[in-house]
Amino acid sequence: MGNVLIAGDLHGNTAHALALIRVAARNDCERVFAVGDFGAWEHMHSGRRYFDAVNRAAKRAGVTVYFLDGNHDKSSLLHELYDEHPDDEGFLMCRKHLRYAPRGHRWTWEGTSFAAFGGARSTDKGRRLAREARKAEQAAKRRGYGSSKRPQTAGMLWFPEEEMTDAELTGLLDADSSPVDVLLTHDKPRASQPKWNRKDKDECYPNQDRIQRVMRTLRPSVLFHGHLHVRYTDTIASGDGQWTRIEGLACDPEASQYLQYSSEHSWYVLQLPYAGERADGPAAAEPRSLPA
Ligand SMILES: [Fe+2]
Ligand SMILES: [Fe+2]
Structure with a gap:
């Protein structure tokens, strides 16, 4: 049971989370690790229900679910609620079987060293802010009709903490720059070249450069990320x-923009301890063939 199931973006999709937990149990994984856009929306009732459902299913399956933050996770609230509740390995305990890896967190499982660096740029930031503004307007109108309800709309759909700042990253790397075997991030490193890259945009490059910097400092043999779907x-x-092998993971089927990816493309069974043979050049990379 020592393996870990690395999972791409879930976006709060409960059915997909439950399916991943079943995949984990079938593949001798006692842990699931989601690389961001997990659906940390505890500022909403539905978000709290999602956390509870994942926790219950994980408990039943004898699995613990971990995640780092993506651009669509409200990580400021995770810190507010759970900073005072770290587990023995320094993860923040959102629930007994659901734990958050803050940016820069490091740990070792079965002799394999890991680090997590969350965050990314939302390319739909404008749309999200516009929706927040519309909701604020509707609320103001309701107040005009005598409703005393004053809903909080800022920070509901777009989270200002979504990207690491350069200063934040420098602080994390200054604190510990020793190498790791496995690096987990939400965003891609700037240099990797997926077949489809919907984040090939100027506004996305600064954070991809940060991930590239993390990779060149920590020199992992493998890096898993999500975000591109x-x-x-x-x-x-x-x-x-x-050299570092990059494994980009697809997302939950409901949010996927690409018909060619199904749920099997959204996870990867990492056997622990990780054999960690370092690739000695691009020729050593053997891309996993995708199921037809
Ligand atoms: Fe996503
Ligand atoms: Fe994302």
């Missing part, structure tokens, strides 16, 4: 003649 494998240089 695309399954691909690549191998890129991480400095000093070393």
Whole structure:
């Protein structure tokens, strides 16, 4: 039971979360690790219900679900609620079987070292802010008709903390720059080249550059990320003649923009301890063939 199921974006999709937990149990994984856009929306009732449902299913299956934050997770609230509740490995305990890995968190499972760096840029920031503004307007109108309800709309759909700042990243790397075997991020490193890249935009590059910087500092043998909603494998240089295998994971089927990816493309069984043979160049990369 020592393996870990690495999962792409879930976007709060309860059915998909439950399916992943079943996949984990079938594949001897006692842990699921979701690489962001998990659906940390505890500022909403539905978000709290989702956390409860994941926790219950994980408990029944004997699995613990971990996640790092994506651009669509309200990580400020996770810190507010759970900073005072770390587990023995430093994860924040949102529920007994549901735990959050804050940015820069490091840990070791079965002799394999990991680090998590969440965050990314939302390319739909404008639309999300416009929806928040519309909701505020509707609420103001209701107040005009005598309703005393004053709903909070700012920070409901777009989260200002979505990207790491350069200063935040520098602080994290200054605190610990030692290498890891496995790096987990939400965003892609700038240099990886998926077949479809819906984040190939100027506004996205600063955060991709940050992930590239993390990768070149920590020199993992493998990096898993989500955010693009695309399954691909690549191998890129991480400095000093070393190479890192990049595994991009697809997302939950309901949010997927790509017909060619199904739920099997959204997860990867990482056997622990990770054999960790370092790729010695692009020729060593063997892209996993995708099921037809
Ligand atoms: Fe996503
Ligand atoms: Fe994302």
